[in-house]
Amino acid sequence: MKDHGKEFFMSYFSQSSGKNYVYFFFAFCIVILIGFDIAFTLQSPSTVTAIPVSQLKSDGVPDEYRTKVAMIRSDDSVVENPAALDVELSLEQINDMVFKVLDLSGDLKPLLFEGANVVIKPNVVEPANLGNGVNTDPRVIEGLIRWMAQNGPDRLNYIVAEGGGGWLSPRMRNTKYNSGGAPVADGYQQAGYYQMQDRLAADHIHVEIVDADFGSYENPLQGIRLAPVPDWIDFPEYSEYWIHEAILDADVLINVPVMKMHTPQITVCLKNYIGIAAGAKYGTYKGVGGPDPGDPKLHRDWPDHNSVELEIIDLASIAPSDYCLVDAIVCKERGKTATHPAVRRNMVLAGTDMVAIDAVCARLMGLNPDDVAHLVNAAREGLGTMNPDQIEIASEHSIDDSMYYFERTQAGSQGNRGHFGMTNRVWLLNSAAGDNLDTAYLGIPDADAIGTPNQGGWTEPIYFSDEYIDFEAYYGPSNSNVFYAFCWVDVPEEQDAELWITHDESCAVWLGGEQIYYQALRYRSPALPSASAGKIHLPQGRHPLLVKLVDTTGNATFVMNICRILPTQLPAGKATYTNLRTTTNYARYKGTRVMGLKFEQDASAGVTSWESF
Template identity: 25%
Template sequence: MNKAKKSLRHLMKNPYFLGFISLLWLLFRSGTKPSRITYPCQRASAAISFHLLIYPLLMPILIFLKKFLKASSRSQRVSSKMALSIFLISLSAIFTALTVYANIIINPRAVLSERAALTESKTAVSLIRVNGGSLEESLREAINLIGGIDYYIPPSSKVLIKPNIVRNQEPPDTTDPAIVEALINIIKRKNPSVIWIADGSGEGNTLENFKSLGYLSVAERTGAVLVDLNFGNMINVSVPGGGVIFNSFLFNRLVMEADVFISLACMKTHSQAVVTLTMKNLIGIAPGSVYGYPPSPTKWILHEKAGEKGDQYMAGVIVDLCRARKIDLAIIDGRIAMEGEGPHEGDPVKLDLLIVGADPVATDTVASVIMGFDPEKVPTLHLANQLGLGTNNLHEIEIKGEKIENVFYPFKPATGHENFQLFSTIERELYRWRINLTYVSAALWIITLLYIGSIKAGRQRYRAH
């Protein structure tokens, strides 16, 4: 009995055995359902099973290195050519193992394809690549895929477009005025009675920010009216059924007077809310003159009330705002997005995407997944789904246009938000570098073989002489 226990303990310490068992478990659990690879137990299995792939590559090198060191210790001299050969072989093997892991074990395309498989269509979201073509035509195509502009804009209606003009900073920090102008040109064919471009900046004067960022010329060309939502005639608006943080809000009356409310957002990571998309964009409709401490327009009271009720990620505030003022059309400009320390200090990411939907929760869900975030974990999307504001279940969202797995690009999250992602930090970075790893691995093996070949050729010439 003791011998059996001893053998079992020895076996459990064997990396080959653990790697083999982990690989079997990984294939058994994820083979038929790839989305399970995002589960914690499957991530652990993937990491452990990696030993089964890397050891066969490294062990011959280690055995050879051991023999070489023994021989060199006896001769007290090490050939520099031999040492370089061993280094190149080792480096090539390591990069090959990483390449295998990045391209085979990590398989987001299979995960997303399975996870996005439609089982019940509750809403549709269009996903379009711009690819350097006409922005207006691409946006029109995206809207047409979910019913067309006729469906959303009744004749002679009042339309409010809410861009993200949080402060005076160029896109992707703020919404590009070019896409706002493209949208207005599409809407004008329905002869609306008025089009407002409205926001309440969190920093600086909204109208001055509009002017500095190029919106004044857009308004002059299109006839749209610029509005600062931080000021004006305010009305009290209740959250239907009561809110999570706020039961009612004071809004500029134009927010509720609009027949059609369009949230036209950037695609960014966020240091507090995890992501900022069409729903988070509604922070701008809360007037700074009411929810800030003048002369600052920053909406500190929203943050304070959220903090008092433990709303760490502002999910309750955002959902309350979206319930108080329903979004009729959600548009995300993902041509140039932002990753890392968003919403202001992040790095630009060129995706060339437009994401459009009538359900802001579903629209933000599609964008979040493309960014590498799990919509079931993103606080705003999780809470919005719970309260019936929309769906964050990809199985219920009909994605029209591009396939989500074909445009997937995992973003670097803001500090502390790694747990909200579909894949771990190591998996994300390996996946992003998978093509480069393949090239580097191939180049290293070519260099290694050429170098070893040159050594052998040199020896043959020496012996010939």
């Protein structure tokens, strides 16, 4: 039989064309490459950091801290010429709204002093016309400067500085910096900033406009300096960043973003900091790197690694905002570029705390602020607060009354980073030798397991630096182990919800002693979820949550969130698409954590919900 088989094999190849050898060779190579890929995936080290909470350097702002967020809408009674939220506004109306919100805030004037360099950081990300919503409206900037000229001390120096990530000045067309593929255009000019400059100059108010991507067009690197990340930041992506000296040397830094959706969920005050990284070193698109050997680039390994979240925290800590003014006149949903849909909201917000303002903006966009990773991380690092008990809302209207459901970034875009939300990042961990999802390894039924710090094999609370709860990041590589993660879940009111979960091997989940998820599977590379794994019921109150994961490959990772179920019909005027009976429309807004739901480590910890605003 062996000889017959050999003769057949040799006969087949001798009688066939050379194509068979080529096909056989390529098939063999593909098998080898797949094998290498699987081996690399299973053996590659974790990019997630897991450390005890007790070792974190920062724990947020003090309990006694308080701040205020002021909001003015175009239909407020204090506005001189009130208008509906969906109608186009004049220059005069916008200037009046800015004056009113700065008066209502009351926190800007004390920051100003005679001769101060006041640096204003807008968001001018793409060459787009006024009213598109992708860039900060220059009329908002104009209202801010006129207010300071009228109410502030003498001899203020006004500088508008932005390192746009989507345009390269025509003056740099024939230079080595024209290498990243960004369109050659003057974003300031197309957005109307020079016209604003001329209007102010006509009233004897001088404003300097700086392209912060370069020290100057004649000497691009002069005036670009390396600035270190403060040593109290727990997870710096880089230890230092190249930034224009105008921003670093500002006496008063005023952050003026436009409110938009993006893959880090929202881009408002905090995300606006990506624009201070100098394009002369990082490339105009920031993520491609500069033209010289050794130049760094932002967003490394994104979206597999949460580099953008960490860079936002790094940059915001280097040059924190003294004051923030948010342009929510024309916003963007589904994404942050000029091609994404515009949403007119006719609002402006102001205050000194960039984290608090972003939390309010997240709520205004229909999101749960607790579900925005860079916002939660910034609050933990002490860059501001997102605790509603510490935030006074100064407005004629409540935040809920002003809320509008913004369409989220689409599933599948950039690893679902903007579509998923946020995993709880603090867990008690436990482990046991074993490989069976159905076997209880803790000495009691899994449904009855309660984690207690430093008892019964449970760790103290462990913080994970990314959405991926990777047991290997804490325990190291291992095979034939079963891992457990435990926390408490506080549910504000009884309701149904969606369980969003992915994992790389067999996994089960219990909530309040009831098994709500079970799936046995062979290894698969984990990814952020793009849809619900099923409906679950949430009783009101505080309940134990246990996740169990089997490890047979040296990797053990899960990602999980508990998300709201949206009604089939949203209120009129509260969303672009209000009929959510279709799968397509429902998918536009799905995936946000249940409002008021909290993951806790203490069975008796207090909870404050954003539902109260």
